[in-house]
Amino acid sequence: xxxxxxxxxxxxxxxxxxxxxxxxxxxxxxxxxxxxxxxxxxxxxxxxxxxxxxxxxxxxxxxxxxxxxxxxxxxxxxxxxxxxxxxxxxxxxxxxxxxx
Amino acid sequence: xxxxxxxxxxxxxxxxxxxxxxxxxxxxxxxxxxxxxxxxxxxxxxxxxxxxxxxxxxxxxxxxxxxxxxxxxxxxxxxxxxxxxxxxxxxxxxxxxxxxxxxxxxxxxxxxxxxxxxxxxxxxxxxxxxxxxxxxxxxxxxxxxxxxxxxxxxxxxxxxxxxxxxxxxxxxxxxxxxxxxxxxxxxxxxxxxxxxxxxxxxxxxxxxxxxxxxxxxxxxxxxxxxxxxxxxxxxxxxxxxxxxxxxxxxxxxxxxxxxxxxxxxxxxxxxxxxxxxxxxxxxxxxxxxxxxxxxxxxxxxxxxxxxxxxxxxxxxxxxxxxxxxxxxxxxxxxxxxxxxxxxxxxxxxxxxxxxxxxxxxxxxxxxxxxxxxxxxxxxxxxxxxxxxxxxxxxxxxxxxxxxxxxxxxxxxxxxxxxxxxxxxxxxxxxxxxxxxxxxxxxxxxxxxxxxxxxxxxxxxxxxxxxxxxxxxxxxxxxxxxxxxxxxxxxxxxxxxxxxxxxxxxxxxxxxxxxxxxxxxxxxxxxxxxxxxxxxxxxxxxxxxxxxxxxxxxxxxxxxxxxxxxxxxxxxxxxxxxxxxxxxxxxxxxxxxxxxxxxxxxxxxxxxxxxxxxxxxxxxxxxxxxxxxxxxxx
Numbered sequence: 001x002x003x004x005x006x007x008x009x010x011x012x013x014x015x016x017x018x019x020x021x022x023x024x025x026x027x028x029x030x031x032x033x034x035x036x037x038x039x040x041x042x043x044x045x046x047x048x049x050x051x052x053x054x055x056x057x058x059x060x061x062x063x064x065x066x067x068x069x070x071x072x073x074x075x076x077x078x079x080x081x082x083x084x085x086x087x088x089x090x091x092x093x094x095x096x097x098x099x100x
Numbered sequence: 101x102x103x104x105x106x107x108x109x110x111x112x113x114x115x116x117x118x119x120x121x122x123x124x125x126x127x128x129x130x131x132x133x134x135x136x137x138x139x140x141x142x143x144x145x146x147x148x149x150x151x152x153x154x155x156x157x158x159x160x161x162x163x164x165x166x167x168x169x170x171x172x173x174x175x176x177x178x179x180x181x182x183x184x185x186x187x188x189x190x191x192x193x194x195x196x197x198x199x200x201x202x203x204x205x206x207x208x209x210x211x212x213x214x215x216x217x218x219x220x221x222x223x224x225x226x227x228x229x230x231x232x233x234x235x236x237x238x239x240x241x242x243x244x245x246x247x248x249x250x251x252x253x254x255x256x257x258x259x260x261x262x263x264x265x266x267x268x269x270x271x272x273x274x275x276x277x278x279x280x281x282x283x284x285x286x287x288x289x290x291x292x293x294x295x296x297x298x299x300x301x302x303x304x305x306x307x308x309x310x311x312x313x314x315x316x317x318x319x320x321x322x323x324x325x326x327x328x329x330x331x332x333x334x335x336x337x338x339x340x341x342x343x344x345x346x347x348x349x350x351x352x353x354x355x356x357x358x359x360x361x362x363x364x365x366x367x368x369x370x371x372x373x374x375x376x377x378x379x380x381x382x383x384x385x386x387x388x389x390x391x392x393x394x395x396x397x398x399x400x401x402x403x404x405x406x407x408x409x410x411x412x413x414x415x416x417x418x419x420x421x422x423x424x425x426x427x428x429x430x431x432x433x434x435x436x437x438x439x440x441x442x443x444x445x446x447x448x449x450x451x452x453x454x455x456x457x458x459x460x461x462x463x464x465x466x467x468x469x470x471x472x473x474x475x476x477x478x479x480x481x482x483x484x485x486x487x488x489x490x491x492x493x494x495x496x497x498x499x500x501x502x503x504x505x506x507x508x509x510x511x512x513x514x515x516x517x518x519x520x521x522x523x524x525x526x527x528x529x530x531x532x533x534x535x536x537x538x539x540x541x542x543x544x545x546x547x548x549x550x551x552x553x554x555x556x557x558x559x560x561x562x563x564x565x566x567x568x569x570x571x572x573x574x575x576x577x578x579x580x581x582x583x584x585x586x587x588x589x590x591x592x593x594x595x596x597x598x599x600x601x602x603x604x605x606x607x608x609x610x611x612x613x614x615x616x617x618x619x620x621x622x623x624x625x626x627x628x629x630x631x632x633x634x635x636x637x638x639x640x641x642x643x644x645x646x647x648x649x650x651x652x653x654x655x656x657x658x659x660x661x662x663x664x665x666x667x668x669x670x671x672x673x674x675x676x677x678x679x680x681x682x683x684x685x686x687x688x689x690x691x692x693x694x695x696x697x698x699x700x701x702x703x704x705x706x707x708x709x710x711x712x713x714x715x716x717x718x719x720x721x722x723x724x725x726x727x728x729x730x731x732x733x
Contacts, residue, residue: 095712
């Protein structure tokens with residue numbers, strides 16, 4: 001039986017990898033993927049916690065997160081596609097419309 | 101028969117409302133029909149109420165009708181309430197009667213004007229405001245009417261506002277009146293403070309009950325009289341009236357001769373108990389009236405503008421009315437107001453008819469010999485001039501004589517002498533006008549001569565009616581010599597105005613005074629005849645003899661210039677200084693400073709918004725770390 005602390009450590013590692021990837025990568029698609037990794041790191045933490053405590057709440061929440069993540073992926077990809085059509089690029093330094 | 105008297109002001113009000121809302125879409129013929137019939141309805145109600153009032157028991161006068169409670173604030177209260185008493189009945193008759201004739205005359209006079217509807221709207225509005233002024237049963241509502249007529253006067257003087265001088269004249273009238281109005285308001289406030297009410301009935305009761313002491317009465321009376329000098333164009337606030345002649349001539353006749361400018365006299369007569377209480381104030385009224393009467397008459401001597409001569413003559417005649425009020429003969433003052441309304445509006449309308457015939461010419465130096473071209477205007481103008489000059493058996497004679505006799509009887513010999521001198525001058529300048537306009541050689545422009553024509557009937561019929569009244573209106577107030585019973589006018593006013601009892605003259609003296617004033621009038625006419633018909637060179641010789649005197653009179657004693665130098669220009673200059681130093685620098689500086697501070701800080705803060713998602717995400721992350729750190733430790 002693998003101790004649940006391993007799962008937590010894996011989850012933290014995944015999350016930190018996601019953060020690092022988000023900050024060092026320069027194109028939107030990869031950044032988007034790293035966001036997904038962070039999301040799944042959170043999922044993993046929820047499930048391991050659910051298993052460790054024997055309650056179902058964490059698993060229910062994970063279903064919700066997966067549903068929302070699916071919808072979010074659709075919208076996010078659509079936005080990235082539209083940005084690419086407009087700018088012919090998905091590099092983040094080219095996208096600064098919000099600059100004050 | 102007096103039940104419906106309170107409807108009098110509302111016919112013109114309704115008409116004004118309709119014209120304001122639908123005026124643009126209505127045909128000209130309908131506009132004039134409605135405007136004239138509105139004031140005619142008022143006139144009919146006035147006549148009915150007047151007849152009803154004759155049969156009313158003096159105990160139940162004034163008849164008051166409260167329409168609604170208007171202002172209630174603590175102990176202060178004012179109702180929208182109208183009253184009918186002999187004084188307001190006479191004013192209503194004058195305003196609606198003369199007003200109706202002038203409305204009809206305007207139909208012809210203004211026929212070709214672009215702003216026909218606007219003109220009649222304002223004329224109706226004026227009638228409404230004036231009727232509120234004379235029928236108000238308290239000082240506050242009276243003030244509303246007082247301001248209302250001032251507003252209409254402003255709008256009608258500046259009726260042709262494209263003309264710079266007309267717009268300026270309107271402004272001048274409004275501003276000068278404002279000075280007087282400040283006096284009126286202060287008087288009103290002091291009256292409320294001491295008496296605790298603004299209702300005329302309560303004020304009269306309070307004065308009867310001795311609530312007002314001498315000093316307070318003098319103060320209030322003088323403040324109110326300041327208001328009257330503004331509205332009624334007396335020294336020192338008369339300067340606006342001559343300029344007011346920029347307006348259409350029927351307006352000059354209605355507002356600046358017959359009705360509005362006499363509002364001051366009406367107000368003083370309405371407050372006659374107050375003025376009687378204060379001998380000082382009455383004396384001031386009499387002196388100011390007398391000085392104005394002669395002062396304005398001298399200025400009329402040299403003017404060449406037909407309407408301006410009439411304007412100065414109006415100022416002078418109102419001076420006579422104030423003499424009457426000042427010497428305690430309020431009935432005589434009101435009597436002169438009433439006769440003056442007829443002959444002065446007649447003179448103005450006839451002058452308008454002359455202008456109409458000459459395509460707008462105002463300068464009497466370019467007239468002359470018009471007698472044969474204007475077969476109706478000439479005799480009516482002549483009747484008006486005779487009436488104002490004080491020739492016996494015409495209306496002006498009776499009223500002016502009543503005032504001068506009362507002045508003499510009350511021992512005001514100085515005032516009486518000034519009045520008499522004014523009477524010579526009045527006769528002189530009126531007949532100067534007649535002789536220069538209708539007699540002598542023709543000095544017309546070629547252009548004017550080609551279009552020379554008598555006015556249409558819609559203009560001449562009012563002239564004839566007014567001429568008729570200029571002759572007969574005086575017979576309701578025959579001199580006291582002929583018996584006290586025959587002074588119907590004074591007896592009618594008795595419920596409001598206590599007859600001036602003091603100072604009885606012997607029969608011989610009274611006849612002598614009448615003879616003197618007749619002689620004076622004829623003398624003035626004769627001098628004018630000698631000067632302008634017999635020896636047309638005589639005036640020029642006189643001018644050469646006393647060039648400074650002529651210049652002084654011609655330039656109206658330089659009063660406009662003095663007022664400009666003493667009041668207007670320093671005001672403008674100090675405003676300029678304040679504008680440049682305080683407005684531009686302090687106020688604008690503060691505003692611009694705070695605006696640019698906001699602008700600058702916005703610019704600086706906007707550097708935080710890089711637009712890069714990563715930066716936002718980093719800040720987000722840092723924020724989360726801080727929050728978590730905070731929660732954990």
